[in-house]
Amino acid sequence: MKSHGQSPISVAGKLINYSPHPLLNLLSYVFFFVFGLTFGIILCFHYKSFSFNLQVTNGQFSIFTSRSLLNQPPPINTPPPPPSKKPTAPKTHDEVLHGMSERELMWRASMAPKIKEFPFERAPKVAFMFLTRGPVILAPLWERFFRGHRGLYSIYVHSDPSFNGSEPDRDSIFHGRRIPSKVVQWGNVNMIEAERRLLANALLDFSNQRFVLISESCIPLYNFSTIYSYLINSTQNFVESYDLAGPVGRGRYSHKMGPTVKLHDWRKGSQWFGIDRSLALEVISDTSYFPVFQKYCDGSCYADEHYLPTFVSMKFGGRNSNRTLTWVDWSRGGPHPAKFVRTDVTPEFLERLRSGGGGGGGGGCEYNGERTNVCYLFARKFTYNALDRLLRFAPKVMHFNR
């Protein structure tokens, strides 16, 4: 507009100064006047409401025209608009902080390479996804567990956004691993949203090939190398899924979920899963079933016990083991599983969990078509005051030492 506005003036100037004829001189004056008038009128109409507001928000300057202000909420006390985020080429990255919105994150994470061969050397990694309220309370145990295995795992932590505890030390494996999080209420469908958020963040790293969901009260039952090969070598997924009659099973189904999800599709299972990359991709890309759960399975429906078991059994049941890798004790009854405190933790107790579960019934389970006693890789729920005894026994019982 600048150069456009200047050119008629200089043209007119030339006409005025160099015209040898008085009539031509007059004509040039008329031309100049008419042009100026028209230009003025157009400018006047076009920017009728034009005005500048210079705002200082959060120490940053931002300029709004009054037009844009009409379409936006008042800028007072709102942060300045984020810088426009142009998608960049997807890349493998180890950084969990990104400025992506939830929709952008899901979309970006849903991409899968069509060429299966990797163009670079890479060891497949296991993504350990911690779903917590506050800090990872058993972090010192996990530090011992992961020690010496850098490059074979990635850690992601989703804690409540209100958690304001200090960042773990620089040399901690949990340093910088907290992903952008949102509020999670136990039982609420936003728990699944948090799980999907964890999966999507973990999928951004192409090296992650297995994905396990870990609770804040979870402990590992074997050393890293055993758990790593168990997961990486498995031909099946570990999403517990079973059909249960009665109020806490089929009773939680709502007919409003039909026809997408029918009563005979309805499954129950533990929320703690271990899945491979292709299933993780399917879970975060599910735009058909998950919205139905968001709408009709909230509150006392306990979506976290039904969404994945139902979705996986409906669409990907053939490659599912239908069992969970996380042991928990429901034997005491009630709506919550047993908690283990300091005095519960003994070498015998840990050995029992390592040999197929707490029931003592044995029998083992199936792994890649064969029977094994290694049924559970993790166990919950352990309290913070059990930590010192866990640290004392785990290295020996679980062969943590290399």
Ligand SMILES: *[C@@H]1O[C@H](CO)[C@@H](O)[C@H](O)[C@H]1NC(C)=O
């Ligand atoms: C952290 O949050 C708690 C409550 O959630 C609050 O009492 C405390 O003052 C907060 N601490 C800081 C440093 O913000």
Ligand SMILES: *[C@@H]1O[C@H](CO)[C@@H](O)[C@H](O)[C@H]1NC(C)=O
């Ligand atoms: C997977 O199993 C094969 C054969 O049993 C073994 O050679 C390989 O080392 C295992 N892979 C991992 C990552 O443990």
Ligand SMILES: *[C@@H]1O[C@H](CO)[C@@H](O)[C@H](O)[C@H]1NC(C)=O
């Ligand atoms: C798990 O359940 C699905 C059906 O939901 C079935 O197709 C699959 O064979 C089962 N897997 C095992 C190991 O029994």
Ligand SMILES: *[C@@H]1O[C@H](CO)[C@@H](O)[C@H](O)[C@H]1NC(C)=O
């Ligand atoms: C891990 O534990 C197994 C037994 O469960 C043991 O055979 C193996 O040597 C241990 N690995 C390391 C690296 O300590």
